Amino acid sequence: MKVTVIGAGSTYTPELVSGLAAQRSRLAVDELVLMDIDAERLQVVGGFAQRMLAHQGLPTDVRLTTDRTDAVRDADAVLVQLRVGGQAARLADETFPLECGCLGQETTGAGGLAKALRTVPVVLDIADEVRRIAKPDAWFIDFTNPVGIVTRALLDAGHRAIGLCNYAIGVQRWMARLLEVDPVRVDVDPVGLNHFSWMRRVFVDGEDVLPRLLDERIDELLQRSPFPEHLVRMLGALPSYYLRYYYFHDATVAAQRAERPRAAVVADLEAELLELYRSPDLVEKPAQLEHRGGAFYSEAAVDLLASLHADEPTTHVINVRNDGLIPGLADDDVVETRCLVSRTGVEPLPQPQVPPVMLGAIQHVSAYERIAARAALSGDEDDVRRALLAHPLVGQWELVEQLLPRLLETSAAHLPRFAR
Structure with missing residues (x-):
């Protein structure tokens, strides 16, 4: 199997590589192609990835390239993890x-819209090339990010x-630690959209234990889910972290x-990680990577790839059509939901009434995401206005008219469709 990673100069890439060893019994990757337009960064991250795989004893052939066509040709799967404009654009979004x-x-509100406008055309261009020259059944x-809008497009x-x-x-991993059980026994079931969801059910061996946790261990839940107890009990669910931006907008802005800015913190962390990756003695992902924000990405991505090529279906929380x-x-809205995944395809599992x-x-x-895509x-500025007006974190004409020129100016280098 040939797996291609676009945007492989990302400091996330070692997360993905570490997952290949964990899933070696389910997923045999013969060729891993790491592609990025930043040749210097690719050499640093890619070189570290090669050392990791050699240390793990995997026979996977790892190739580094700046040639996207070469990277995706005949690929069985293509993973895209890019950031158009880099951390500088993220800083502007924030x-x-x-x-x-x-x-x-960077993923919601006006900043998230700016990122979507920059990102969607680039990802679609990559996907068009994948459709032309990768394997016919390539995933x-x-x-x-923003995953929901990009997936919709x-x-x-x-x-x-x-x-x-x-x-x-x-x-899922948090719940497994809290309950002191093996993570394979835990299944989580959110309802909503990417970065806009509520965890309504937590299954252990098929039994929903969330009602009991809310009743008996609410204090422990609130240590990680920083919402008022009354709110959580009223909802009967754990709001995702991103919902604090909606439920406590003014306090969050203050x-x-x-x-x-988080972008400045991440930029410093990335510089530190890249310096660590340069060391020829480093063969395992460093502890600092846990602070980057991509925890368990390796396991989620590689496990999903394995399931897409397996006969026996397994559950994954992914973004699919409603x-x-x-x-x-x-029907064409994109939701983040629990699905059964196997080589036969993806089957969303039933959701209780919302x-x-x-x-x-x-x-x-979801209406905002449709307009944003x-x-x-x-390239219509009025479509940008419509998206801002539809977003619950904006929604006022005066704000729309203030935000629009700032959005277009800060992202101008990456918005050719909006060139004036």
Whole structure:
């Protein structure tokens, strides 16, 4: 099997490589092609990846290339984990909305829209080449944020694509530690969208234990899920971390204004990681990588790849078409949900009825994502206005008119469709 990673100069790549050893009994990767447009960074990260695999004793042939066509030709699977504009663009996404009193964040709000506008055309261009020259049944797996919008655009264009995030596996591992059980016994079941969901069920050996945890161990849950107890009990679910941006918008904006931007923190961490990766003696992923934000990405991505080529279906939380799963959403909306995955395809598992307090919010954000995906391709400034107006974290015309020029200016180098 040939697996290609686009954006392999990312400091996340060693996470993926470490997962190959863990899944060697389920997934035999003969050729791993690491591709990035930044040749120097690719050599650093790719060289470390080669040492890791050699240390693990895997016979996988690892190739480094800046030639995307060479990378995807005849690939069985292509994973995309890129950041258009790099950390500088992320810093802009996190800061220009704050000037208008709005949340500064790279995957939601005005900053998330800026990232979507930059990213969707690039990912679709990659996917078009994959469709032309990779294996006919190749899977396109997107780890590039904003995952929900990018996945929607990929599926709208007819690509054989799945969106992947590490949020659900992070909750699963947390629950396994909390309950002191093997993670393979734990299955989590969120409802909603990528970076906008509620964990409604936590299964251990098929039994939903979340009601008992909410009743008996609420204090422990709130240590990691920093929401008011009354809110969590009222919802009967654990809101994802990103919901604090919605439930506590004003307080979060005030805190962001007082803090160093996350993009600056990550840039420093990446510089530290890249320096570590240069050491010829380093053969295992360093502990500092845990602070990068991609915890368990390796296991989620490689496990998903293994399942896509296996006869026996296993469960994964991924981003797929709604297709009637959640009444009240359009069939072509993209949801993040628990699915059975095997070589025969992807089958979303049934969801209990979604209460209005969640469904209304999901409908709202899903409508924004639909407009955002369209705006990324249309180059129409009014589509950008529509997306901002539809987003629950903006939603006011005065803010829209303040945010639009800042968004277009900070991302201008990566928005050729919007060139004035």
